Amino acid sequence: MIKDYIILAFRNLKRRGLRSYLTLLGIFIGIAVVVALIGLGDGLRMAVNSQFGVSTTQVLTVQAGGLSGYGLPGTGVVNSLTKDDVTAIEKISGVEIAIPRNIETVKVEFNKKLIVGYAASLPKGEDREAIYETLDLTIQYGQNLKDSDTFMVVLGNDFSQKEKSGFDKAVKVGDKLIIQGKEFRVAGMMEKKGSFILDRVILMDEDELRSITTNDENVDIIAVKVRNKDDIEKVKSDIENLLRERRNVKKGEEDFQVSTPQAMLTTVNQVLLGVQIFIVIIALISIIVGAIGIVNTMTTSVLERKKEIGIMKAIGARNSDIFLQFLIEAGLLGLLGGFLGIIFGSLISYLGVNGINSFIGSTIRPKIDFMLIGFSLLGSFLVGAVSGLTPAMRAARLRPVEVLRQ
């Protein structure tokens, strides 16, 4: 019985042709925006998260001067962190290790081309392993730096690609680079991380980095690994207290920053969420406009088909038959809009995520969320059906004799 109504409803929608399509435009746009946005938002969030190159939640980052928007972290700071700070932090209970790291801008020459890159220091011994672990670095070609290696580097994945290396030529394991006038050999190259920081980094021994740059005892970043990740907030405030004392600053006037990766992500995600909520509100408005469109079309349709309704009633249709007929028709209008919206929205989100990938070199895969699709379909059917409620009731209440007389 319901099947018959659905077939009939499809016929009627088809008969109205363009008008049906125009009617479902509002629902279509609304659903498309929601689907595209959720897909894109998730993709964007994943992309942003991967930019931080964080795989562990046990690492805190300490740097002087607060979060700088420009330049490399910890550079251009008047009151730098020192090795003594590192030793002091390491004594805080709950801290497993504190690793000083330097990040320097360096001139790199290869294939007779000179570029400006940045080099990050690797500590020696166990600390080195800890860095590999916290950054989740995996070697794709060659091998990691060993303590015994001299004047060797490990490169980010971008250098292994001709187009992205900046040298018009891919760098291979064993190649020689001139960094700050000194010759270095490539020991290994990392797997692609999808992060512009990690994919372009040049990793080298901390002493060698210090020797080729002007840096003396300054430390740009201190990576602090906590023993237990549940203690991360406590350790964070302990470090803050310690540094306040050491640097003689009051609370609220800190010239340094202790950040958890989570905190950074949370900030970014909050901004993203704000944008998403805003666009979802716009999408909802579009759906409401779409619903009004369905009410309008169905009301017109009832008026146009008064005679048809009369005939159906004369040949035995009950009020509920007519009501169902119009309700299903309205629901199908919504459903169709939703269906097309999902297809279009998914396409946008797919293209958008690919765009993000090619723009920042991440490897996010567009996500197909079946829950989202299911709810969108159900939601758009319900919007249609609810919009069709009043017109359907009007149609059902028509008296056969009144409409047949026309």
Added chain:
Amino acid sequence: MNPGLIELKEVAKYYHMGESIVKAVDGMNIKVHDGDFVAIMGSSGSGKSTAMNLVGSLDLATKGDIYLDGINIETLDESDLAQIRGKKIGFIFQQFNLIPNLTAKENVMLPMMFQGVSADDRSSRAEKLLKLVELSDRMDHYPGQLSGGEQQRVAIARALANDPDVILADEPTGNLDTKTGEKVMAFLEDFNKKGKTIIMVTHDPKLAHEHAKIIYQIKDGKVERKLKKVNKKWKPFR
């Protein structure tokens, strides 16, 4: 006394037209028995269309009682009435009144759908009925692709869909040329011979006299004369 299949007892139907009241039907008595071929005849404005709506229980009376198969339709709710009407009465309209976006076959299937007949049974019965009205080759055509005579034959097949006791035909030949009209009338006479009750509403005395067995002549919302054909002669009866 044998209760009629359809009976109107002192029925009146008034319409409000602004301030004034139009008495379209006022004190009408009609009784239709099983197997009758009744013509309700009258000129336009006589109240015969209103009478047809009342006889077909498409409308409720302002006063008086209408019985369909012994049941006072006043006591039924609209949906029950629709169900009984769909089962008991098959309608044939002057304007054919087919649903334009359904094929001939689907139009014939529609009344059965409202009675909850299964899709397979609907399909085979529709095919059978369309064959009966000689439209086997037009089953998948839409009303717009059919001539007037063909559309009216589809309407006849549709009227027969639920195997009703009564076929109510409102000016069935009104929109047809003489030849096609005769064909339609031949079908109706044939159904009557097979036991169906036919009620035909018409303004045309010739049509009524030629085909019907009983004539109710309507004037000013009342039955003016009741005639019965006995031995090919029309005689008044009570």
